Amino acid sequence: MTINERIKQLRQELNLSQAKFAKEISISNGYIAGIELGKRNVNDRIVKLICIAFNVREKWLKTGEGSIFEEQANQLSELATSTFKELKPEYQEYILKQIDQLLDIQHREKGK
Template sequence: MKTIYERIKEIRARLGISQVEFSERIFVSKSFYGDIEIGKKKVNDRIIFIVCKQFNVNEDWIRTGKGDMFIDTPPDIRLEKLLDIYNRLDGSLRDCLVEQSRILLKLQKDKE
């Protein structure tokens, strides 16, 4: 059976995000988070609570390995990143991003 440290690392890998991004999302330093993944730092209740809330993780799974990793579906971090970028753009650049997305969708459909 995997350790809590391995399960936390598995969450990050499943989400496809870096240690830096994961650590930022759970409000700890990169070095502290790196130590969590290798078992040098204890995973306390606060860390578990934040990981569960930030990433929709099943608390029972993170503590024991029982049940499903995610409560519903894992959050799509890429969508969150795209929304963040979109929200930072001014109106005309938002329009450009939407148009570029339409072009990408058309290219994908053409490949099928």
């Protein structure tokens, strides 16, 4: 089974029309139809969009190995990481300081 066929399988399993599936990942209906027909290649951007939007394991999407869906914690972690990488360095520093403060609060709450 090709990645194109797995995308069609996923869409059908989610019970989504091509239009709704395409809208969720911000591509055109025609593009998703082309993917499913094997007329369009699937690039890394589309793979990432599908994985994030539908909680799909990237390895399954690319190779067919393993289970289709990710656990929720992994999806959140990947989303946080990819978003963090897009930030300017000074914003990254700010986020890290905020995380440290939240960890301190959490540790104090556990001590109560």
